[in-house]
Amino acid sequence: MSRMIITNTRILDIDPAGQRTDLRTGQDVLISGNRIEAIQPTGTADTSHFDTVIDANDRLLMPGLINCHAHVPMVLWRGLAEDASVERWFNDLMWPLENNLQPEDVYWGMLLGLIEQIESGVTSVADHYFHMTYAAHAVEKIGARALLGYAMFGSQGLPMVEETAAFVRQYQGAANGRIRTIMAPHAPYTCDDDFLRAAAQAAQKIGVGVHIHVSETSQQTIASLRKRGKTPLQVLEQTGILDVPTILAHVCGATPTDIRLMEKYPVGIAHAIKTYLKLGHPTAPLLQFIAANLPIGLASDGVVSNSTLNLWETLRLMALTQKEKAGIGEAMPIAQALAIATHGSARVYGQPDELGAIAPGYLADLILIDLNGTHHQPLYNTPASLVYNMQAPDVRTVIIDGQVIMQDRQLLTIDKAEVFAQVQSRMKRLSFLDPEKRIQTYDN
Amino acid sequence: MSRMIITNTRILDIDPAGQRTDLRTGQDVLISGNRIEAIQPTGTADTSHFDTVIDANDRLLMPGLINCHAHVPMVLWRGLAEDASVERWFNDLMWPLENNLQPEDVYWGMLLGLIEQIESGVTSVADHYFHMTYAAHAVEKIGARALLGYAMFGSQGLPMVEETAAFVRQYQGAANGRIRTIMAPHAPYTCDDDFLRAAAQAAQKIGVGVHIHVSETSQQTIASLRKRGKTPLQVLEQTGILDVPTILAHVCGATPTDIRLMEKYPVGIAHAIKTYLKLGHPTAPLLQFIAANLPIGLASDGVVSNSTLNLWETLRLMALTQKEKAGIGEAMPIAQALAIATHGSARVYGQPDELGAIAPGYLADLILIDLNGTHHQPLYNTPASLVYNMQAPDVRTVIIDGQVIMQDRQLLTIDKAEVFAQVQSRMKRLSFLDPEKRIQTYDN
Numbered sequence: 001m002s003r004m005i006i007t008n009t010r011i012l013d014i015d016p017a018g019q020r021t022d023l024r025t026g027q028d029v030l031i032s033g034n035r036i037e038a039i040q041p042t043g044t045a046d047t048s049h050f051d052t053v054i055d056a057n058d059r060l061l062m063p064g065l066i067n068c069h070a071h072v073p074m075v076l077w078r079g080l081a082e083d084a085s086v087e088r089w090f091n092d093l094m095w096p097l098e099n100n101l102q103p104e105d106v107y108w109g110m111l112l113g114l115i116e117q118i119e120s121g122v123t124s125v126a127d128h129y130f131h132m133t134y135a136a137h138a139v140e141k142i143g144a145r146a147l148l149g150y151a152m153f154g155s156q157g158l159p160m161v162e163e164t165a166a167f168v169r170q171y172q173g174a175a176n177g178r179i180r181t182i183m184a185p186h187a188p189y190t191c192d193d194d195f196l197r198a199a200a201q202a203a204q205k206i207g208v209g210v211h212i213h214v215s216e217t218s219q220q221t222i223a224s225l226r227k228r229g230k231t232p233l234q235v236l237e238q239t240g241i242l243d244v245p246t247i248l249a250h251v252c253g254a255t256p257t258d259i260r261l262m263e264k265y266p267v268g269i270a271h272a273i274k275t276y277l278k279l280g281h282p283t284a285p286l287l288q289f290i291a292a293n294l295p296i297g298l299a300s301d302g303v304v305s306n307s308t309l310n311l312w313e314t315l316r317l318m319a320l321t322q323k324e325k326a327g328i329g330e331a332m333p334i335a336q337a338l339a340i341a342t343h344g345s346a347r348v349y350g351q352p353d354e355l356g357a358i359a360p361g362y363l364a365d366l367i368l369i370d371l372n373g374t375h376h377q378p379l380y381n382t383p384a385s386l387v388y389n390m391q392a393p394d395v396r397t398v399i400i401d402g403q404v405i406m407q408d409r410q411l412l413t414i415d416k417a418e419v420f421a422q423v424q425s426r427m428k429r430l431s432f433l434d435p436e437k438r439i440q441t442y443d444n
Numbered sequence: 445m446s447r448m449i450i451t452n453t454r455i456l457d458i459d460p461a462g463q464r465t466d467l468r469t470g471q472d473v474l475i476s477g478n479r480i481e482a483i484q485p486t487g488t489a490d491t492s493h494f495d496t497v498i499d500a501n502d503r504l505l506m507p508g509l510i511n512c513h514a515h516v517p518m519v520l521w522r523g524l525a526e527d528a529s530v531e532r533w534f535n536d537l538m539w540p541l542e543n544n545l546q547p548e549d550v551y552w553g554m555l556l557g558l559i560e561q562i563e564s565g566v567t568s569v570a571d572h573y574f575h576m577t578y579a580a581h582a583v584e585k586i587g588a589r590a591l592l593g594y595a596m597f598g599s600q601g602l603p604m605v606e607e608t609a610a611f612v613r614q615y616q617g618a619a620n621g622r623i624r625t626i627m628a629p630h631a632p633y634t635c636d637d638d639f640l641r642a643a644a645q646a647a648q649k650i651g652v653g654v655h656i657h658v659s660e661t662s663q664q665t666i667a668s669l670r671k672r673g674k675t676p677l678q679v680l681e682q683t684g685i686l687d688v689p690t691i692l693a694h695v696c697g698a699t700p701t702d703i704r705l706m707e708k709y710p711v712g713i714a715h716a717i718k719t720y721l722k723l724g725h726p727t728a729p730l731l732q733f734i735a736a737n738l739p740i741g742l743a744s745d746g747v748v749s750n751s752t753l754n755l756w757e758t759l760r761l762m763a764l765t766q767k768e769k770a771g772i773g774e775a776m777p778i779a780q781a782l783a784i785a786t787h788g789s790a791r792v793y794g795q796p797d798e799l800g801a802i803a804p805g806y807l808a809d810l811i812l813i814d815l816n817g818t819h820h821q822p823l824y825n826t827p828a829s830l831v832y833n834m835q836a837p838d839v840r841t842v843i844i845d846g847q848v849i850m851q852d853r854q855l856l857t858i859d860k861a862e863v864f865a866q867v868q869s870r871m872k873r874l875s876f877l878d879p880e881k882r883i884q885t886y887d888n
Binding site: 077078079080088115116120276278281282283310317320327376392420423427 | 563
């Protein structure tokens, strides 16, 4: 098993409860294969015993960030659905644009988005999209970690549950375990009860979880009550979805009753604040979720609503908007925001004992951050700088599963120019817009 | 007069009314001395006639950003007042910390902050701080543009009006006109009516404007009504401040009556949204300000509340929070946000016919932006990328007053390492905290 050592680094220990952080300087991190073996003071290990030595040069080492809800290949349409309401965004823009999608587009879009993620220190992504065998090949190729769900709508009929379940079975544990899979019905508003029940049963049978959009806005909660007599979360409960580990995307429209309901199930909440702001709707009641001990993780959502896949931005916007929502500057303090970015995201992603921390036995998904930029000077407060000052290019080196993927901003596993060229060659076809040819209709 | 040409660039023309943008490719920009002489298609000028030729390599050329309200030297305390209410921020943290300030600290703090600004494409700043002769020397040294106000509190007594007026007289037009000056009483809540009246009279007499904090929160408006029977803006009106061109910082607590009042005077509003969010209070009613045709400009405020001096972040947060406040994704569209970042900021800064646009006769304050990064790909929508995707390091080259200040990320006029070292050597003394020794007390 190959061994790596990262020497002379700083490590920020983040309390999982979000109460405090502690900075340790002068540390070496020893990696054996794809896992962290030990952490010890610099100078105590003989570096000649390692296959790879990375001199961290006093950079800060952090766990790679985890994106808990995305549609990575949607980078293909970046910038094509701006300044729109939710209704117009779905019906006039996104769902007609997706009518142009061909399977191989997913491979190149996934690669482009994974490059953007790696360049900003995101090492894992819970992705929810179409043609996911192509996405899996992209993840395998570039060396990333992913939890892949093959999105499906109720209108596609029950055979689609079987088809996506086949993907889930086939790719579970692929790419040396870097790929995990999950069932991915789109949302209660696009799947009827029978369809959701079938998806839950398939997940139970295979032994995986579910990743689904739910209560994206209060309007959806109101529409669900009107149409079905139940909130979207009650629909998930009654169709058995919540009996398996479930990633709930957004949940901005959760009622107090919904929060008590969620407490009883193995759920995690993916939070994509930039999308909510861009679409002009209020954020989620995160402080109530935290009070109920519900796990929260950072998410980018798709680039067509979020513009980028940069989780530093999600982290910052999350803390800022929760302060404003609470009306007090003390709300969502720095340690709590960082706990969500690390431990919380690992819980939502479903690997809380292997990701989101730097500790022996954890997977070696690590990023080296340069805090010497002017925008961090003078550096009195490292945790504050991580939440409020970070720029994506401060991430210099990225390691996933014990493999160096980006070294001092150079990607080692992919030909970036080829990916750019492939995506650019598809722009004209993919941007054709005929609102009559949408893949679904939004009516909430 | 030295002549410069920037060849093969893209220019985004932004409608001052915020209705549209237009992208022109393949342009050359000719600069004579410190002003733009002409803009013409690439290939039509003989580059051998120019002292300096910058091949823009198809980069986007924009006017330098203008920071309409800052306390740049406060970078000295970056990260030392986090997760605090307004009251605690002033009384327990910032005002005690400022008790440690010595005049020469302002020189080095100003330089550090100007470096951060230049590295993110900010070429002008309306700064409001203490010991401003030191700030002026820093501006002159690095080659930036600034509108400097020497901050004063009513508690310092009327002689302080004379002292700061002397600064205003002395430095008006300094550094070949790059420095302009302005009277800078701190705020209605720290200056009584007589003091404000004296400041207004001094500004009238010298022929300059006033830069002041006002109605930072609704609580301040309520407190002012209780104590003085007038809103903070009515106080400014009745003491004569609004009779001169006035930069109003924040104005989040403006009432509908205040908006009608402002319409009658030569005011501009500086908007520093990240500060408002960090302190947990609601943003300003910008859409009502726009409806009243009040000029709005971007601002960073001080780094101790805002964390950075990055106006791309202000731009993005402004648009996102106005969408959320309005409850519709269509609010504050991209062209409108960009008009505020350029024309609007130039109006607030007081040079609407010389800054904020790329046109013949305008000052040559220009930045070259690289839109080839992964986070802009594929580039369907340049204006959207500027508002929602930009990272400060995408700014590659900065020209101020016809002089190249940063070329492909290398600073040409300053020794950055020396500035860092000077600031770091002051950290211990400057961070000493004794809440009993505050320079003022906040009570609103």
